[in-house]
Amino acid sequence: MSTLSRRDGTSSQSALEDFFLVQLKDIYWAEKKLVKILPKMEQAATSMELKDLFTEHLNQTKNHVLGLESIFKMVGEELDAIKCAAMVGIVNEGEDIIDETQKGSAQRDVGLIFAGQKAEHYEIATYGGLAELAETLGYVNAVELFKQTLYEEKNADRLLTEIAKKNVNDLAAKEPAHVSSW
Numbered sequence: 001m002s003t004l005s006r007r008d009g010t011s012s013q014s015a016l017e018d019f020f021l022v023q024l025k026d027i028y029w030a031e032k033k034l035v036k037i038l039p040k041m042e043q044a045a046t047s048m049e050l051k052d053l054f055t056e057h058l059n060q061t062k063n064h065v066l067g068l069e070s071i072f073k074m075v076g077e078e079l080d081a082i083k084c085a086a087m088v089g090i091v092n093e094g095e096d097i098i099d100e101t102q103k104g105s106a107q108r109d110v111g112l113i114f115a116g117q118k119a120e121h122y123e124i125a126t127y128g129g130l131a132e133l134a135e136t137l138g139y140v141n142a143v144e145l146f147k148q149t150l151y152e153e154k155n156a157d158r159l160l161t162e163i164a165k166k167n168v169n170d171l172a173a174k175e176p177a178h179v180s181s182w
Helices: 015-044 048-074 085-100 106-139 139-172
Strands: none
Touching: 015 085, 015 106, 048 085, 048 106, 048 139, 085 106, 106 139
């Protein structure tokens, strides 16, 4: 592991910096995984508004990957990803929702919104924590990138809630029950 150059000119590796790098590698893996799963979620969605949101968030997520890559450079670390167990679970759950709900149903859209929000909440927690760590460690440029990404993740979560409230939940409440494993 390389030593990091901070704003104050020091270049020592601390336990906090080690933790920061592990979390950076974790979210890098998670974002790259989301780039792969968001098109599947878009394809599985019924609501055009939800489809459009997944497409828009895919583009943001691709930019998040690029932002993380620039942060790796800022802190003098080579690109590396550590498999994110939390995102594996969230993605698996999202795939189960697709497999276990009826195609074209509002119930599936409700499930996709849940899966999307679980991913957003994980990202919100991670980016919020990384922004604070970057500030503590003196990585000023990284702080701004983390805060911008945090803002975008919070906005995506808010938009998912709006879609659910606007019509998807009500439509699902009116659908007849289908045989499923729920």
